[in-house]
Amino acid sequence: MHCPPASNTLALALLLALAACQQSATPAGLPTEASASASAQPPAPPAPAPAPTAAARKVNEKTDLYEFTYSYPAAAAAIPALRDWLEADLARTKAGLASDAGEARKDAKAEGFPFNAYTASSQWQVVTDLPGWLSLSTLVGSYTGGAHPNYGFDTILWDKAANQKRTATDLFASKAALKAAVLKAFCVQLQRERAKKRAGEEVGDPVGEFNKCIDPTDQTVILGSKGHTGFDRIGFLISPYAAGPYAEGSYEVTLPVTAAVVAAAKPEYKAAFVAQ
The missing domain is CATH 3.90.640 (Actin; Chain A, domain 4)
Incomplete structure (x- = not known):
């Protein structure tokens, strides 16, 4: 049986002891240099919330005086300046209808004939939606007590680049x-x-x-x-x-x-x- 020289045995024992000291230099449970560097990085910011989707608008109101209908599509609601214009038009049309119907009912009562409720309707629809333009049209209906209802048309051409209403x-x-x-x-x-x-x-x-x-x-x-x-x-x-x-x-x-x-x-x- 061959035995290694005593000098080789001593060197091997010394190497094993050094390795054991290096392993014990970092206590269990403490982060290493690499893991400490990674944990020091700030967390990634949360993803931004998706922008709210514009919704189509529809108002349908019926009273003893009048019936009022007004609507516009989501494509129009998505443009703030156009939406503001449509909302102002909605309010103006409704106020005019209520005022005219109220006066007509007073006149009918004074003259002793029946009053028929007034109506007004505008239903805006998309004709075409292009990158630079939004084209809308509507059938404008009304009834003010005559022999039959009346109707006509209206249109909006929205210039997206200028953010302006045109014809x-x-x-x-x-x-x-x-x-x-x-x-x-x-x-x-x-x-x-x-x-x-x-x-x-x-x-x-x-x-x-x-x-x-x-x-x-x-x-x-x-x-x-x-x-x-x-x-x-x-x-x-x-x-x-x-x-x-x-x-x-x-x-x-x-x-x-x-x-x-x-x-x-x-x-x-x-x-x-x-x-x-």
Whole structure:
């Protein structure tokens, strides 16, 4: 049997003793240098809470005096300045309705005839929502005690970059320039729409009031987008009596945006249009 020299045995014992001292230098349970450095770092900040989602708004109020309805979509509520404008319009319309209805009821009582509650309604809807623009339209209905209710149209074109309310015609050099760009196509399409409503029959004199073309820029002009890259459609909402008798109701004419329409736009707004 071979035994190691005594000097080797002594060296091995010394190494084992040094290792035991190094292990005991850091008491159990205390952090090492690496772990202490990691624990000294501040905790990560909590993730920000998601922004509240804008909600559509709808008011429907019915009393003995009136019935009032007003609504607008979430896309409009998401723009603070536009939301403020709509809220002011809501309050103004409701106050006017209540005042007019109250006066009418007093008059009816004094004259000894029945009072019928007034109505007013506006229901704003999105025509198109583009990165730089929000186009809205609404049917505005009212009843003030006549033979039948009345209604018309309104529109808002919100310029997101300027944070400002505009109308569609504001984007053109003039109403005359827009009229010249669309009149021929508008008149052709209006006659087609009349023919659909009348089942091919004319109403009265062929050159009478409800057979003539009308000025498209006197109607409610709206801008829309089928391709969602720019305004590529232009619409004309026509109230009863403007293009036909009340029984025919309203008319709507929609035309593609052409190079002539783009040419009629103000220089600073030409880029908002896409010619078809």
